[in-house]
Amino acid sequence: MKQVLIINVTRMGDLIQTGPLLDRLREEWPDVAIDLVVDRSFAPTAALLSGLRQVISYDFTRLLDDCRTQSKSLVTLMQEMTDWAAPLRAAKYDRIVNLTFNRQTGLLASYIGAPDLRGIIAGPDGGPIVQNPWLSYFTDLHRHRRFNRFNLVDLYAMGGSGPGAFSPLSVTVPADSRAWAEGFLRSSDKTVHQWIAIQAGASDVMKAWRPEYFGQTMARQHSRRLTVSSNGGADHIKRSAHRPAVRFCHPGG
Amino acid sequence: MEIVQARAGMPSARAKGRWIHSAYDPIKEAQAWAESQSYHEGETLVVFGVGLLYHVEALCARLTRTVPVVLVVPDLSVLADAATVRTWGDWIDRVSWAWGTTEAIGERIAEAGHPLRLITYAPAAALHADSHQAIETAMQRRAAAQAGGQLRIAVVGPIYGGSLPITRYAISALESLGHDVRWLDHSVHATSYHQLESLKNSQHRLALQSKYAEMLSRVTMAQLAEDPPDLVLSLAQAPLILPALEHLRRKKFLTAMWFVENYRHLTYWQQLAAGYDFWFVIQQEPCIAALKQAGAKDVRYLPMAADPAVHRPLELTQTEREEYGSDVSFVGAGYANRREIFPRLLCRDWTFKLWGNEWDGATELISVLQRNGARIDTDTCQKVFNASAVNLNLHSWAGTGLDPEGDFVNPRTFELAACGAFQLTDRRTLMPGLFAETEMVTVSSPDELMGKIARWLREPEQRVAMAAQARRRVLAEHTYVHRMRDLLSQIGVTSPDRIGSILRGARQAEALALTATDSFPSLAATLRTFPSTQRVELKQLAAQIRSRGPMGTLSREDLMVLMLDEYRSETKDLV
Numbered sequence: 001m002k003q004v005l006i007i008n009v010t011r012m013g014d015l016i017q018t019g020p021l022l023d024r025l026r027e028e029w030p031d032v033a034i035d036l037v038v039d040r041s042f043a044p045t046a047a048l049l050s051g052l053r054q055v056i057s058y059d060f061t062r063l064l065d066d067c068r069t070q071s072k073s074l075v076t077l078m079q080e081m082t083d084w085a086a087p088l089r090a091a092k093y094d095r096i097v098n099l100t101f102n103r104q105t106g107l108l109a110s111y112i113g114a115p116d117l118r119g120i121i122a123g124p125d126g127g128p129i130v131q132n133p134w135l136s137y138f139t140d141l142h143r144h145r146r147f148n149r150f151n152l153v154d155l156y157a158m159g160g161s162g163p164g165a166f167s168p169l170s171v172t173v174p175a176d177s178r179a180w181a182e183g184f185l186r187s188s189d190k191t192v193h194q195w196i197a198i199q200a201g202a203s204d205v206m207k208a209w210r211p212e213y214f215g216q217t218m219a220r221q222h223s224r225r226l227t228v229s230s231n232g233g234a235d236h237i238k239r240s241a242h243r244p245a246v247r248f249c250h251p252g253g
Numbered sequence: 254m255e256i257v258q259a260r261a262g263m264p265s266a267r268a269k270g271r272w273i274h275s276a277y278d279p280i281k282e283a284q285a286w287a288e289s290q291s292y293h294e295g296e297t298l299v300v301f302g303v304g305l306l307y308h309v310e311a312l313c314a315r316l317t318r319t320v321p322v323v324l325v326v327p328d329l330s331v332l333a334d335a336a337t338v339r340t341w342g343d344w345i346d347r348v349s350w351a352w353g354t355t356e357a358i359g360e361r362i363a364e365a366g367h368p369l370r371l372i373t374y375a376p377a378a379a380l381h382a383d384s385h386q387a388i389e390t391a392m393q394r395r396a397a398a399q400a401g402g403q404l405r406i407a408v409v410g411p412i413y414g415g416s417l418p419i420t421r422y423a424i425s426a427l428e429s430l431g432h433d434v435r436w437l438d439h440s441v442h443a444t445s446y447h448q449l450e451s452l453k454n455s456q457h458r459l460a461l462q463s464k465y466a467e468m469l470s471r472v473t474m475a476q477l478a479e480d481p482p483d484l485v486l487s488l489a490q491a492p493l494i495l496p497a498l499e500h501l502r503r504k505k506f507l508t509a510m511w512f513v514e515n516y517r518h519l520t521y522w523q524q525l526a527a528g529y530d531f532w533f534v535i536q537q538e539p540c541i542a543a544l545k546q547a548g549a550k551d552v553r554y555l556p557m558a559a560d561p562a563v564h565r566p567l568e569l570t571q572t573e574r575e576e577y578g579s580d581v582s583f584v585g586a587g588y589a590n591r592r593e594i595f596p597r598l599l600c601r602d603w604t605f606k607l608w609g610n611e612w613d614g615a616t617e618l619i620s621v622l623q624r625n626g627a628r629i630d631t632d633t634c635q636k637v638f639n640a641s642a643v644n645l646n647l648h649s650w651a652g653t654g655l656d657p658e659g660d661f662v663n664p665r666t667f668e669l670a671a672c673g674a675f676q677l678t679d680r681r682t683l684m685p686g687l688f689a690e691t692e693m694v695t696v697s698s699p700d701e702l703m704g705k706i707a708r709w710l711r712e713p714e715q716r717v718a719m720a721a722q723a724r725r726r727v728l729a730e731h732t733y734v735h736r737m738r739d740l741l742s743q744i745g746v747t748s749p750d751r752i753g754s755i756l757r758g759a760r761q762a763e764a765l766a767l768t769a770t771d772s773f774p775s776l777a778a779t780l781r782t783f784p785s786t787q788r789v790e791l792k793q794l795a796a797q798i799r800s801r802g803p804m805g806t807l808s809r810e811d812l813m814v815l816m817l818d819e820y821r822s823e824t825k826d827l828v
Contacts, residue, residue, distance in 0.1 A: 060820075065505040067791060067821035068481050070405075071751055073760055074791050075769045077817050078776065078810070085813075104823075107816035111809055126799060126807055126815045 002029040005093045006160065007037045007109055007119070009060055009100040012045050016169060017153045018099065022051045023167035024157040035091070037108075048171035058084055060104075088112045097160035101139055103128045118159060134159035196221065254304070254334045254380075264338040266305050273304040273376045283307035287315045290372050293750040297321040297365045299351075299392075301385045302374030303331045305339055312372075313344035323365045326352040327384035331377075355384070359391040368749035368757065393742040402758040403788050404432045404741065407482040409473055411490030412466075413443045416513050418631060419664065419733075420488045422560040423511065426733035427486075430741075437476050439469055439492055470497045471828065478827035481506065483755060484744065487529070489514045498528030504827060507752065509533065509744060511555060515661060516540045518651075523547050531744055535661040537683065553743055556687060557664045558736045559671035559727050563631060566673040566724070567639040577633070578640035579606040580710055584629055585665070587612035588649040590656070594699045595621075601703070603710055608637055638674040642716065643706055646678035654699055655679045662687055667731050670723035675716040677705055687731065692723035755788070762789045776810045791818040 098119030106120035275282035351361035410420035469492035509531035527548030533555035580603035650656035763785035795818035
């Protein structure tokens with residue numbers, strides 16, 4: 001049995017777009033076992049993906065805060081992180097696909113180790129290098145975005161596996177979340193004609209929806225009811241939003 | 254204590270009309286209390302508050318048997334009450350008892366092992382608040398004496414004002430204690446800030462000053478993000494607004510404020526109380542209670558002080574003596590009470606010189622006002638202190654006469670004493686805890702002032718002796734070094750796993766290497782390449798690894814260190 005670890009820590013949208021890669025890997029190795037590393041805040045979203053052996057979450061935000069403020073000694077930090085990563089190392093993955101394009105996860109991928117490492121990994125001096133041409137292409141996408149012909153979904157699937165059958169984006173909504181959503185829509189005001197769901201958060205604060213623009217949008221949608229699907233990045237908007245017409249719901253209810 | 258049966262059937266207790274344990278279910282209440290206490294492996298728990306020991310039993314039940322628990326017993330009779338009405342279980346064998354004098358209790362606690370985490374069962378501890386305070390102080394002193402580790406401290410100063418020189422003194426003291434201090438100096442923005450004061454429209458002026466302070470708060474955040482410290486220490490008037498402080502707390506920064514202001518006059522603390530992790534104030538009750546009421550979690554008394562490098566005896570030339578000297582002098586701003594009292598000092602048998610600014614309109618005092626009421630710099634101030642026979646030190650007040658609520662002791666008191674200058678000051682309720690009557694002369698009313706000036710002018714030798722005694726007291730107990738040591742040891746005792754561990758030297762290369770030897774042998778070897786007492790964090794260790802260059806080989810441990818260091822250097826979520 002082949003084992004693959006996918007590292008996709010920082011972005012909720014990218015996580016959903018990992019679905020076709022999972023299908024492609026199963027096409028490549030029908031008995032493959034796929035594990036996924038995500039930030040703890042994205043674990044509920046990761047649970048919507050089909051065909052994973054396990055979702056391994058970690059509170060990377062807390063880790064960042066602990067490292068930055070030196071609230072723990074480096075030996076304590078090493079011990080905690082090593083303990084967490086020990087099962088990943090012990091699994092002896094055949095392939096690690098790092099879809100998080102930062103230095104930290106590159107070093108994590110190299111630390112866990114596998115014969116086939118893809119995406120950002122650590123070079124001989126610890127600096128980042130990118131393995132796999134499709135993922136290299138993706139790394140530089142911001143430079144040639146206007147010429148780009150590929151969708152993120154395809155880049156992930158090609159980079160993490162290879163060519164294969166078309167596979168649409170899909171998630172599996174758990175029964176309790178489905179029941180919650182149906183109940184929510186049924187119990188709401190009958191005068192509502194149209195619902196708009198918005199993901200207000202972003203992985204990077206500079207890309208996040210500014211509260212003032214959010215407020216302007218709400219003002220324009222004043223006659224409608226909005227339901228806002230948010231991740232942790234939308235806290236600033238929650239604090240500034242007081243309109244009763246807006247409801248904040250986390251993914252999966 | 255009065256023993257009363259709780260609704261659930263077991264004994265509970267009351268004292269002075271207050272319940273020590275729940276009137277309904279003391280066991281359940283104690284369990285909830287025990288659950289709320291934090292503990293880190295390797296620490297010794299020191300419990301304040303005896304009562305009927307339900308909370309100690311619950312604590313023992315929550316923790317593994319190896320965790321040392323020391324119960325402070327300031328009064329054995331309380332323990333007798335508990336022994337009479339309760340039956341002990343096995344847990345009692347796990348508890349070490351510390352009783353006797355403050356020193357004996359301190360010794361017993363010290364024997365139990367370090368690091369110490371103090372926890373307080375407040376309803377019972379309140380019965381012996383003074384004893385507990387004395388024991389805690391003794392423990393802090395002990396911790397301070399053992400401190401050898403270097404902290405990285407960012408000091409956030411004001412844009413301008415009286416707390417600006419105090420910021421400098423605090424920084425100098427922290428540096429002399431061996432800490433790595435970075436001054437986030439906002440005094441460089443003073444000119445721009447004062448420029449806004451020229452706006453005639455008060456609405457515009459206030460709005461823009463507020464925006465300016467908010468901008469400086471963001472500047473502070475950006476500076477902190479570039480080099481996160483172990484502790485952010487603000488002095489009064491530091492431009493850090495509540496949302497910034499809340500953000501810092503979310504990001505795990507530790508913050509402290511030394512509020513060197515009269516809390517009755519400047520009330521902006523009400524908006525900031527909940528923002529800082531630690532407050533240090535120059536007043537005691539009701540100031541401390543008011544801050545806690547406003548949301549401050551940890552408030553402690555930390556009086557003003559002097560810096561002996563600045564405030565010191567000077568050898569003055571004859572010319573300087575003539576320029577700065579007089580029989581009686583005062584240096585300070587023209588507050589209402591001083592404007593009312595000082596005219597009485599005119600036309601007497603002594604010479605009187607008045608130094609300082611904000612005396613506009615005090616026409617009666619023009620004949621004694623020096624330099625046309627210009628602001629007096631620190632050097633000049635020291636010369637006046639040294640050259641005057643009797644230095645008046647009347648604390649500011651907006652009313653007439655002396656401040657009837659006068660409690661805190663101002664910086665001038667300590668500075669005059671450090672100069673070895675004789676002073677005559679108004680009576681303050683907190684003065685007896687800082688200076689003895691043999692060290693300075695106090696007056697209780699303006700009427701006493703004339704007689705005491707006349708008397709002490711006649712006794713130059715006694716003046717010199719008294720001033721020398723006051724100086725010795727300052728050097729022994731009241732310098733900024735003493736204050737900063739107290740401040741850090743108090744924070745260290747409250748956070749033994751963080752500031753406390755750094756102060757104890759647990760982050761130094763040799764100490765880290767010892768803890769890493771078993772689990773991370775190659776890391777321990779790298780740590781041993783540093784000087785043994787050098788503090789080593791991810792930054793230093795990662796730099797050491799990177800210095801091997803591209804030809805070096807990275808072990809898995811190296812990769813982990815570099816990964817953690819990459820997280821350490823992340824800043825974009827901070828500002």
